[in-house]
Amino acid sequence: MRLHFTSAxxxxxxxxxxxxxxxxxxxxxxxxxxxxxVLPGPAAIADQFFGNIDNVWxxxxxxxWNALVGLVLGAIAGVLFATLAAVWPVLDELSAPIVAALAVIPIVALAPVLYTMYGAGAETARQIIAAIAVFIPVYLNSLRGFRQVRPVHRELMHVYAASGIQTARNVTLPSSLPFIFTGLRIASSLAVISALIAEYFGGPVGGLGKSITSAASSSNYSLAWAYVLGSILVGLVFYSITLGLEKFVSRHRPTP
Known part of the structure; x- marks a missing residue:
């Protein structure tokens, strides 16, 4: 009963x-x-949101979609690169300046360059920007998680003559999962934000960023805020799914 009261x-x-x-x-x-x-009221925003629900959707x-593609690609690249850096620490040292540069790269400058490379009619530039934004927190948190494995656990697996894959599956991965999902939760919001911001600087007509700009330029500020509300909901969906996946995996992961 107390648990239900706390949840409620x-x-x-x-x-x-x-x-x-x-x-x-x-x-x-x-x-x-x-x-x-200056600031429309919630009633006006809600009226525009539900009145233009098809366009918002x-x-x-x-x-x-662009945020999802960037999230998947960036997360896979982040975990894989963190795995390599954990196995070969020299790789982490050599790539540190590159990772630092990616962390501070301005979307304002990168978006037009990528649109020129891949074409103004393709969504590729937005997906790459989202993937870069995702890569940084996933990589840093995953690498930290891989380094949190206790030496006694590795020594125990060595005594049992476990292979590298068995050690990774039974010790390294379970110990690092909380760190990986922390990076994913941060990255889930960054994917939406970066994909949305990239839409301001060119590319195909479509997406929330372009819609916000178009509505604001036509002085329909309530509609612009309705699209902002749509972006908030997309971000919440991404975060909630990531959080739910983390809880599901945490319940079923083996204890190292």
Whole structure:
């Protein structure tokens, strides 16, 4: 009973807080007569969101697909490269400047270059930008997780004459999973953000970033915020799926 009460409180409390914030927001917009170009009210945003739900869904699908491709590619590359760096520490030392450069590379400068390379009509540039954004946290957290394995566990597997694959499956991977998923949770939001920002600087017409820009340029600020709401929902979906996957794997992973 206590467990159910705690779970309900974790859901109800943030929900009530969100409703209170929205109510205060709407009250402030009405009472202070805030202009829509400064900050539209939640009621106007909701009206535009549900009134243009098909367009919001289409734009969200474009941005979400690019973010998903970038998340998968960046996560795979991050885990694989971290595995190699854990096995050969010299590789980590040699690649440290490159990783640092990727971590601070500006999307504003990279997006136009990639659009020129792959064509303004392709989504490839946005997917690559999302993959780069994902690679950094996944790589750094995975590498840290691989290095957290206790020497006594490795020595025990060596005594049992376990192969490298058996050691990785039964010791290294279970110990590093929390770190890998921490990187994935961070990367899930970054994938959406980076894919959305890349849409501001060219490429195909479509996606939430382009939609926000178009609505704002036509002075339809409530619609622009409706697309912002769509991007928030896409980010929450990505984060929730990653978190759910982490909980599922954590329940079934072997204990090293």
């Amino acid at each position: 409180r974790m859901v109800v409390a943030p929900l009530l807080l969100g409703i209170a914030v929205l109510a205060l927001w709407q009250l402030a917009v009405v009472a202070l007569e805030i202009k829509p170009f 289409t734009a969200s699908a474009v941005t979400g």
